[in-house]
Structures are given as structure tokens and as C-alpha cells.
Amino acid sequence: MAAVNLTIDGVQVQAQAGTSVLEAAKQAGIKIPTLCYLEEINEVGACRICLVEVQGARTLQASCVTPVAEGMVVRTNTPAVRHARKLNLELIMSNHPQECLSCPRSTNCELQQLAAELGITELRFAGEVSPYEPDLSSPSLVRDPRKCILCRRCVSVCEKVQQVNAIAPQERGFNTIVAPAFLDPLGSAACVNCGQCALVCPTAAIHEKDQTAQVWAALADPNKHVVVQTAPAVRVS
Numbered sequence: 001m002a003a004v005n006l007t008i009d010g011v012q013v014q015a016q017a018g019t020s021v022l023e024a025a026k027q028a029g030i031k032i033p034t035l036c037y038l039e040e041i042n043e044v045g046a047c048r049i050c051l052v053e054v055q056g057a058r059t060l061q062a063s064c065v066t067p068v069a070e071g072m073v074v075r076t077n078t079p080a081v082r083h084a085r086k087l088n089l090e091l092i093m094s095n096h097p098q099e100c101l102s103c104p105r106s107t108n109c110e111l112q113q114l115a116a117e118l119g120i121t122e123l124r125f126a127g128e129v130s131p132y133e134p135d136l137s138s139p140s141l142v143r144d145p146r147k148c149i150l151c152r153r154c155v156s157v158c159e160k161v162q163q164v165n166a167i168a169p170q171e172r173g174f175n176t177i178v179a180p181a182f183l184d185p186l187g188s189a190a191c192v193n194c195g196q197c198a199l200v201c202p203t204a205a206i207h208e209k210d211q212t213a214q215v216w217a218a219l220a221d222p223n224k225h226v227v228v229q230t231a232p233a234v235r236v237s
């Protein structure tokens with residue numbers, strides 16, 4: 001494949017034709033933040049966090065879905081780029097549940113990490129909240145659409161890697177939801193409980209089931225008695 005010469009942040013870079021600007025920058029040691037991107041699995045340009053300036057383009061470009069071109073001049077860290085990335089992330093967070101203290105992915109959440117990286121210290125926007133409830137039907141996974149940022153990583157890994165196709169985007173607009181067909185519960189879908197979706201989810205929209213689910217069940221049914229098990233003590237000798 002032909003080599004393409006471009007400039008990224010003043011650095012001369014050579015990349016194979018067809019390479020994305022994001023990957024070309026990575027090869028040159030230039031980091032561009034991403035959220036929805038998963039190399040060769042999910043390259044859909046959904047989150048717009050990886051925006052860059054391309055000389056001659058009228059708008060900022062999503063670097064994960066923009067191929068390199070001969071003579072291209074790219075800037076990855078201008079005030080306009082930083083402002084747009086931060087604003088996009090603020091909008092993504094505007095309907096995200098503020099449950100970090102009780103969230104199983106807290107401190108291991110890409111949304112949380114990116115917010116810190118982009119300097120978001122307050123939530124300026126409060127949007128409409130998701131109408132969908134958590135799905136606790138699976139024996140191994142919790143699907144919580146309220147925390148879904150619609151990055152589609154789970155859909156891509158289920159389809160392209162595992163070839164199961166248990167989940168897909170449903171509905172439209174703000175009501176878009178990643179779910180089994182006909183919005184069936186995950187527990188009755190073709191899911192094989194491999195957990196790959198939870199592994200690639202950047203938030204806790206799909207996560208491994210733990211005793212949090214039992215606590216939710218107890219909260220929903222005041223007559224239900226739930227025994228919450230604790231891990232056995234580990235003796236260190």
C-alpha cells in the first residue's frame with residue numbers, strides 16, 4: 001500500500017494510505033483522546049472526542065474515521081479542538097447518572113478518566129434522563145441503559161468478534177438504546193454470557209453482575225429477604 005506524507009502538530013509523519021489520522025498520530029507518539037474507538041473493531045465516529053483541525057477543512061474532523069492524505073496538515077491540540085472535545089464530553093455527561101460513589105466502575109471508568117483529563121470540574125448541563133430501567137435478567141451481566149453513551153463498542157464486539165449479535169441499537173434519537181431485539185431482556189436473548197461487552201464498555205452500562213443486583217431486587221420488593229454474601233476472610237500467614 002502506498003505511503004502518505006502528512007504533518008501532525010508540526011511533525012512530519014509517514015503512514016500507509018488508508019490509515020486513520022488517529023492511528024498515524026499514535027504511530028508518531030502524539031496522543032489524541034478517544035472514547036468510542038476500538039481499533040479495527042469499533043471505528044464509527046460516534047463520540048466526537050477525537051476531533052482535530054485539518055487545514056482546509058471547514059469543520060473539525062473526527063480523527064478516528066478520517067483517513068490520512070498526502071500533504072495533510074493536522075493540529076491536535078488547538079484551543080478550538082480542546083474546547084470542542086470538552087463541550088462534547090459535557091454534553092455526553094449531561095444525562096449520565098451522577099452515581100459515581102456507588103457505581104461498580106468508579107475509578108475504572110473511561111468517562112470519569114476522560115472528564116478529569118479534559119478538565120471538567122463541574123457539570124454545566126443537566127439533560128433529560130434515560131427512560132430505561134436497568135436490566136437484571138441475565139445471570140452474569142447487568143445492562144444499565146442509563147449509563148450507556150451509545151459508543152456501540154459492545155455491539156461491535158458482540159457482532160464482529162464473538163459473532164453472537166445479541167444486542168443492537170434500537171429506537172431512535174434520544175430514546176436510542178442498545179438492547180436485544182424487540183427490547184427483550186438480556187436474560188432471554190441469544191447472549192452467551194461471554195462478558196466481552198462488559199470488558200469493552202467504557203462505563204458501567206454493561207457490567208458483570210455482583211451483589212448490587214440483589215440489593216436492587218430487595219429495594220424493589222420490600223417483602224423480599226436477601227442474603228448478601230461477603231467474601232471469606234483471607235488468612236495471611
Ligand code: FES
Pocket residue numbers: 033034035036037044045046047048049050051062063064065
Ligand atoms: Fe473518534 Fe469517538 S473516538 S469519534
